[in-house]
Amino acid sequence: MSAISCLSSHTPTRLAEASRLVAKVGSALVTANGQGLDEAAIGEWARQIAALVASGRQVVLVSSGAIACGMQRLGWSKRPSTVPELQAAAAVGQMGLAQIYESAFGSHGLKTAQVLLTHEDLADRTRYLNARSTLTTLLSLGVVPIINENDTVVTAEIKFGDNDTLGALVANLVEADALVILTDQIGLFTADPRKDPNATLIQEAAAGEPALEAMAGGAGTTVGTGGMITKVLAAKRAARSGADTVIASGRERDVLTRLAAGEPIGTLLVAQQEPLAARKQWLADHLQLAGRLHLDAGAVAALAEGKSLLPVGVVEVDGEFERGAAVACLGPDGREVARGLTNYGSSDARRIARRGSHEIADLLGYVDAPELIHRDNLVTL
Numbered sequence: 001m002s003a004i005s006c007l008s009s010h011t012p013t014r015l016a017e018a019s020r021l022v023a024k025v026g027s028a029l030v031t032a033n034g035q036g037l038d039e040a041a042i043g044e045w046a047r048q049i050a051a052l053v054a055s056g057r058q059v060v061l062v063s064s065g066a067i068a069c070g071m072q073r074l075g076w077s078k079r080p081s082t083v084p085e086l087q088a089a090a091a092v093g094q095m096g097l098a099q100i101y102e103s104a105f106g107s108h109g110l111k112t113a114q115v116l117l118t119h120e121d122l123a124d125r126t127r128y129l130n131a132r133s134t135l136t137t138l139l140s141l142g143v144v145p146i147i148n149e150n151d152t153v154v155t156a157e158i159k160f161g162d163n164d165t166l167g168a169l170v171a172n173l174v175e176a177d178a179l180v181i182l183t184d185q186i187g188l189f190t191a192d193p194r195k196d197p198n199a200t201l202i203q204e205a206a207a208g209e210p211a212l213e214a215m216a217g218g219a220g221t222t223v224g225t226g227g228m229i230t231k232v233l234a235a236k237r238a239a240r241s242g243a244d245t246v247i248a249s250g251r252e253r254d255v256l257t258r259l260a261a262g263e264p265i266g267t268l269l270v271a272q273q274e275p276l277a278a279r280k281q282w283l284a285d286h287l288q289l290a291g292r293l294h295l296d297a298g299a300v301a302a303l304a305e306g307k308s309l310l311p312v313g314v315v316e317v318d319g320e321f322e323r324g325a326a327v328a329c330l331g332p333d334g335r336e337v338a339r340g341l342t343n344y345g346s347s348d349a350r351r352i353a354r355r356g357s358h359e360i361a362d363l364l365g366y367v368d369a370p371e372l373i374h375r376d377n378l379v380t381l
């Protein structure tokens with residue numbers, strides 16, 4: 001049996017016990033492949049989510065489609081190439097999304113809340129905690145939060161871009177039990193089925209299994225962003241907080257309610273690790289880091305054993321950063337092995353790199369801490 005073959009596809013899945021779910025619907029689905037918002041499909045998901053809420057579950061919906069909807073409202077047949085035009089389309093289209101969700105859920109007696117997030121909102125610890133308490137309050141009030149990226153204010157460099165990543169970060173933020181990614185395929189295939197007619201569906205695998213990344217390709221249409229690779233990586237991220245991920249077709253009849261009843265549909269990517277502590281989770285979810293510390297092999301081994309990072313194991317420091325910044329720790333092969341919040345800014349870190357902790361006072365004239373990164377502020381990857 002290969003590492004990615006079915007584990008237990010005929011037994012009810014853990015989704016049957018999931019009390020908090022994040023469902024993500026992709027651009028291609030929401031907009032019927034860019035042809036304007038698919039009201040019938042949106043009505044179907046709203047009906048199913050209303051049934052889940054009525055049964056005591058909490059559901060967060062991450063919905064794409066602002067840019068595609070805005071393009072249609074503005075009468076643009078081609079996706080614009082400039083960032084301000086894309087942002088303008090998103091601003092126009094987000095109104096369409098909000099309107100349609102409000103009325104679809106309203107017809108089932110449910111209230112919705114619009115939450116637009118950026119990468120920076122989730123990287124800043126205070127804003128992250130604010131977003132978390134707002135979302136959990138909305139859920140406890142029985143409201144369905146509808147989340148999208150705040151496309152209008154972000155620049156290309158700091159965009160989530162695809163909403164799969166955003167869905168995973170939201171699943172971690174609210175500590176969801178499951179992330180359900182609905183798309184235009186019935187699941188993850190061994191290769192892109194648009195290109196390989198012999199591709200077969202993966203029914204179940206471990207989230208984070210490296211072989212999955214080799215199978216997953218890019219977006220299938222010009223409307224979608226990211227494709228399957230971002231979904232596979234999203235499952236890996238969501239697994240860090242213990243959430244299982246399902247990739248399934250949003251056009252499958254009653255897909256959400258059947259999944260929540262434990263029925264195996266699409267591809268189930270099972271979280272296999274113990275959930276990280278909330279603070280470490282936040283650290284692991286940073287998409288951008290302020291600098292990079294190059295470690296020697298001994299330091300890499302020490303981190304793997306759960307120890308703090310001492311300056312003696314750091315051979316080089318890249319970037320300019322302040323004390324308290326989130327930085328990457330790279331092994332001798334250049335791979336990121338850990339990340340953490342540094343006790344020293346970059347210029348001091350350079351001065352104490354390769355030196356024993358007892359030398360810090362002489363080198364800097366002060367000692368903040370004997371470690372460059374304390375193990376409580378460090379997460380290994």
Ligand SMILES: Nc1ncnc2c1ncn2[C@@H]1O[C@H](COP(=O)(O)OP(=O)(O)O)[C@@H](O)[C@H]1O
Pocket residue numbers: 025026027028029064182183184185187188189190191192193194215216217218219220221223224225226227228229
């Ligand atoms: N291994 C794979 N299995 C299934 N689909 C794949 C695979 N690799 C690439 N794809 C493509 O990913 C597309 C879905 O991603 P995307 O276009 O970004 O949609 P969405 O807007 O739902 O995120 C599919 O239409 C398919 O063409």
Ligand SMILES: N[C@@H](CCC(=O)OP(=O)(O)O)C(=O)O
Pocket residue numbers: 025026027028063064065066067068090148149151161162163164223224225226227
């Ligand atoms: N935030 C963008 C969505 C980005 C996007 O298309 O993502 P995806 O649904 O993952 O292909 C929008 O609303 O247009």
